[in-house]
Amino acid sequence: MRIAIVGIGDIAEKAYLPILAQLKGVELVLCTRNNMTLQKLALQYRIKQCYQDYRQLSKANIDAVMIHSSTASHPEIAAYFLQQGLPTFVDKPLADNGLDCEKLYELAQRRQVPLYMGFNRRFIPLYQRHLGDIQHGNSDALLSSLRWEKHRHNQAGSLRNFVFDDFIHPLDSVNLGAKNNLENVHLTSQFKGAQLARLDLQWQQGNTLLHASMNRLYGTTCERVSASFENRAYEFDSFTSGKFLQDKQTSIIQLEDWTPMLTAKGFAGMIDDWISVVQSGKLKQSVIERNLSSxxxxxxxxQKLQGCG
Incomplete structure (x- = not known):
């Protein structure tokens, strides 16, 4: 299987290439405008085919493409490969607006090819093991609440960058029912001048309370997850360990020693899932609906916050 990597930023270099380069049966083709980066990584990973223009990949005989370029370039590049009938992976977000996302999924449907979104938090093994795999639609009926917080220090930002490039992580992580509108959603926000500093969304799905929170004027960078069931609860402040609370007792839960960091953060599981999607040529409808709805x-x-800053 030949997979092209388009755009090689920090995450692609640190999280994706180390995993992909070790997969048996996968041959990588690199594409980025930065020739120095291209040559360095081609040498490091012994990659033979390299390009600086993604349109040249049409002659590279690839089976799939993974897009890690800037958010603004995602719609144009993704549309190019979807038109060619190639399974396409896009690191979150798909675009910085809902209309472009809808157009891309309509195109993917017309061309009958999978359009895969890079939401690694759906594949964090510690959470999957103890939360009933709720990120994949197997939610425990007794789940009473799920709260996902992702905070940063001194990084108030523009509205769309804040929401689409960063807040979409906790938002998608609690969007178990593929909600796509603000009906019955409680939204609160805080601005610092024209910059968005904090955002919280909370709503109820059946008997489950869902809450996504981000404060980018926090004391430090951190991520916390808490899930409550009937008379039991889980609390996580990292991807590797947490607490289980039941019968007024607290026990520590954690991943096995020596679990690779990229596995702990969900990248390994996500890439395995992506490879299986390429092989089958199909993406579950429930996954498509959630990707688009988030x-x-x-x-x-x-739209709600436009002009509030």
Missing amino acids: HQLAEAVC
Whole structure:
């Protein structure tokens, strides 16, 4: 299987290439405008084919493409490869607006090819093991609440960058029912001048309370997850360990020693899933709906807050 990597930023270099380069049966083709980066990584990973223009990949005989370029370039590049009938992976977000996301999924449907979104938090093994794999639609009926917080220090930002490039992580992580609008959603925000500093969304799905929170004027960078069931609860402040609370007792839970960091953060599981999607040529309808709805919900937030700063 020949997979092209388009755009090699920090995450692609640190999280994706180390995993992909070790997969048996996968041959990588690199594409980035930065020739120095291209040559360095080609040498490091012994990659033979390299390009500086993604349109040249049409002659590289690739089976799939992974897009890690800037958010603004995602719609154009993704549309190019979807038109060619190639399974396409896009690191989150798909675009910085809901309309472009809808157009891309419509194109993917017309061309009958999978359009895969890089939401690694759906594949964090510690959470999957103890939370009933709720990120994949196997939610425990007794789940009473799920709260996902992702905070940063001194990084208030523009509305769309805040919502689509960063807040979409906790938003998608609690969007278990593929909600795509703000009906019955409680939204609160804080601005610092024209910059968005904090955002919280909370709603109820059946008997489950869902809450996504981000404060980018926090004391430090951190991520916390808490899930409550009937008379039991889980608390996580990292991808590797947490607490289980039941019968007024607290026990520590953690991943096995020597679990690779990229596995702990969900990248390894996500890439395995992506490879299986390429091989089958299909993406579950429930996954498509959630991918799109999380972006539509992000767009609804931006529309609601437009001009509030």
